[in-house]
Amino acid sequence: MKSPKSLLLIVALLCFWGCNDEKDQTINWPDYLGGPDRNHFSALTQIDSTNVQSLEIAWTYATKDSGQIQANPLIIDGILYGVSPTVQAFALDAETGKELWTFGDPLTAWHSTSRGLAYWSDGGEARIFHSIGPHLYCLDAATGQAIESFGDGGKIDLHAGLPEVARDKFIISNTPGTIFEDLIIMPVRVSEDAGAAPGDIRAFNVETGELAWTFHTIPHPGEFGYESFPSDAYLNxxxxGANNWAGMSVDVExxxxxxxxxxxxxxxxxxxxPGENLFANCLLALDARTGERIWHYQTTHHDVWDRDLPAPPNLITVQQEGKSIDAVAQITKQGYVFVFDRETGTPLFPIDEVEVPASEVPGEMTxxxxxxxxxxxxxxxxDYTIQEDGIxxxxxxxAELLERLASTxxxxxxxPGFGGTLMLPGFDGGAEWGGAAADPDDGVIYINSNDMPWILTMVPTQSDVALAEYSPGERIYRIHCSSCHGADLKGSQQGNFPELLTIGDQLDRSTIAHIISNGKGMMPGMAQLSKEERNSVIDFILGLEKIEAAEVTTTSEAPSLPFKSTGYHKFLDADGHPAITPPWGTLSAIDLNSGNYRWQIPLGNEPGWHEPGSGTENYGGPIVTASGLLFIGATKDGMFRAFDKRTGRLLWEVELPAPAFATPSTYQVNGKQYIVIACGxxxxxxxxxxxxVAFSL
Known part of the structure; x- marks a missing residue:
């Protein structure tokens, strides 16, 4: 049942809409993924199924740099706020695309990605929050200038509030913080290797930058969940890890x-x-003002598959047994949707604890x-559904693929084991960071997903004695880099982890050093390396290292873990296509009132594939509108599409200047509705x- 406060708000909004002609209104996309409920939803109706085919480019804006853009832009009072490939923030006139201001230097690029910005206003002053590397900047929304009263001259260090041992560890944020009242609660990305920083959830004051509260995701003594890790885990x-990197949702009321x-x-x-490892792989419900735990649910116990929860949950209302229930729905890399009562954490569909195989890797206790x-x-x-006819x-x-399948x-x-474990959905899902769209009131959720198989293989870690046989640069490379880029520097297929044999032809030495220290894309930074060690590994990569192993002693130590994976390897055929049958990417509509599917279709066409409708890998999410449309880019084929959200029927598509691995936004300025998407x-x-690129009628 709606509260009296909710009913008053609805009445007020209806009065506002009734007294203001919608064609003259400016309607915002004020928050990451559309709002604090992260539903990717807009009430706009000007563009609908009868006229969507008439969409044309309204304006384009070219950044001064190029490369992947994952940002979901904000549009507030006629101004668009976005981020460039090298994490430069900017503001544009949302009607024309004219640049108003920029922040950051594209010539000293930060080699990572950003999914957008956060906006706060007290009704007078307005601020933009923007992360670059390990820092959170606070900018004047009108000018783009840093507000020096925030933190240290306009920025805070995202190591703030972490244990001293984490001071020099890799930590950045590439997803916007969540605004609640006078707080910004920050997601962070940390290393996924041994020695990662802890993933504590922390809230900061939006005006001063001071730390307001901390929730320990690896519990300390006396905290709930402490027994689910070894007693010294919080000190180890x-x-x-156990971090939130995907962003959060907030029930403001x-x-x-x-x-x-x-x-x-x-x-x-x-x-x-050993243990369940709370609060890793959990959906946490916290008091937004204090950080105190209200309830939690762990979707993977003692994770050894990299099954991070990949996107903010959707806050929706569903109907079950004649009752209206405010729910929270969490999509996963595994391809599951977990749905809970928002207040209590009670599952709205039964969840079974299924017995699973034990690990045969020595020392592992799954x-x-x-x-x-x-x-x-x-x-x-x-993965368990794939048989010979699925290749x-x-x-x-x-024939070779069938042989490899049989060995997994x-x-x-x-x-994970020594013979290879088939990962389907793969390391990137299933669902990924683009998240799901939902009409918050009808209980239907829309999910784009990958069907890309990977193979996970474990090997013993090389001993210190074995590593000592290598030159200093190669030793460091084998400890920190070889699991992704390969011992032979050839990387992995399709550019997920690039080959390094020709890196010297593409980047100068200073740029390579910057990437090693600060990270790029999926690669974490290695700030712990000394300048000498960094130069040694660069020399090795560039084929310039002349020093023999006995001549230099490095301080970079191999992790003490006895086993590691051989890296991230897609299961592909000789042509570079997935080894399994299509579709390789899908778009689904699921009715969470009943748990049944409305529809599921292939999403995209694989370049070089002989038949349409194959689906492709896709990154970036959909948006839905009250007029019954679903818009999505995300696909490898570089198309931007509109579907009828009721049926899944394709209504419109256009080729973009480059593929859009990002979630679009929609807004209205002076009576005209626009759809905008980043194409990096x-x-x-x-x-x-x-x-x-912005489209309008």
Whole structure:
């Protein structure tokens, strides 16, 4: 039942809309993914199924740099706030695309990505919050200038409030913070290897930058969940993570913050962290004002598969047994949707604790059960369903693929092993950071998903004796870099982890050094390396290292963990297509009132594939409108599409200047509705771009 406060708000809004002609209104996209409920939803109706085919480009804006853009821009009172590929913030006139201000220097690029900005206003002053590397900047929304009264001259260090041992560890934020009253609660990205910083949830005052509260995701003595880790885990320099990197949702009326967390580090071996590992892989409901835990649910116990919760949950209302229930729905990399009563954490569909295989890796103690919701059915294919007929029939090397499939462990929740574990959905999901869209009142959720198989293989960690045989640069490379870029520097297919053999032809030495120290894309920074060590590894990568192993002693120590993965390897055919049959990307509409599907369709067309409707890998989410439309880019083929959200029927598509691995925004200025999306390409080996493109009728 709606509270009296809610009813008064609804009446006030109806009066406002009734007294103001919508065609003259300016209607905002004021928050990341549309609002604090993260529903990617707009009440705009000017563009609908009868006229969407008439959309044309209204304006474009080209940034001064190029590369991947994941940002979901904000539009407030006719001004668009966005982020460039090198994390330069900017403001544009939302009607024309004319640049109003920029912040940051694109020539001293920060080699990461940003999914957008946060906005706060007290009704007079307005502020933009923007993360660059380990710092959160506070900018004047009107001028783009840093507000020097915030923190240290306009910025705070995101290490603030973490233990001293984490002071020099890699930590950045590439997802906007969540605003609640006078607080900004920050998501952070940390390393996924041994030695990661802890992923504590922290809130800061929006005016001063002072730390307001901290929630320990690796509990301290006396805190709930402390027994789920070894007693010294919160002090252990090699146990970290359990961070929120995907962003959060907030129920403003209830003052409840919903925080999805990732795995504890190291991702693939947990012999040094036996137990369930709360609050890793949890949906946390916290008091937004104090950070106190209200309830939690763990979606993966003792994660050894990198099953981070990848997106903010959706705050929706569903109807069950004649009752209206305010719910929270969490999508997952596994292809599950977990749905709970928002206030109590009670599951709205039964969840079974299913017995799963034990690990055979020495020292690993996987948890004996894992939670699986009975409804909805998974929106992505599961590894245990793949048999011989599920292998790509057009693959030129199908016999070899069948042989490799037969050697993998495909049992449900098969733990990482030495022979290879099929990961489907893969490390990137299933669902990913683009998140799901929802009409908050009808209980239907819209999810784009990947069906990309990967293979996870464990190997013994090289001993100090073995590593001592290498030159200093190669030793550091093998400890920190080889699991992704390969011992041979050849990287992985499709550009997820680039080859380094020709890196010297693409980047100068200072840029390589900056990336090693600060990270880029999925790569965490390694600020702990000394200048000498950094130069040694650069020399090795560039083929310039002349020093023999005995001549230099490095301080970079190998992790003490006895086992590690061989890296992130997609299961592909000789042509570079997924080894399994299509579709490789889907778009689904799921009715969370009943748990049943409205529809599911392939999303995108794989470049170079012989048939349409194959689906492609996709990153970035959809938006939905009250007029019944769903807009989405996200696909490898570089198209921007509009669907009928009721049926999944394609209504309109256009090729973008570069693929849009981002979530679009929609807004209205002076009576005209616009749809805008960032087109940076680059990911998945696609061409680079640098444009924001806005469409209107």
């Amino acid at each position: 320099d090699e146990v970290g 209830r003052g409840m913050l919903f925080v999805p967390t990732g795995s504890a580090a190291y991702d693939f071996y947990g012999g040094n962290r 948890w004996p059960t894992q939670p699986v919701p009975r409804q909805p059915a998974p929106f992505a294919r599961q 790509n029939h057009a693959a030129p090397d199908r 462990d495909r049992r449900p929740f098969a733990p 390409g680059t990911k998945l080996g696609t061409k680079k771009g640098n444009q924001y």
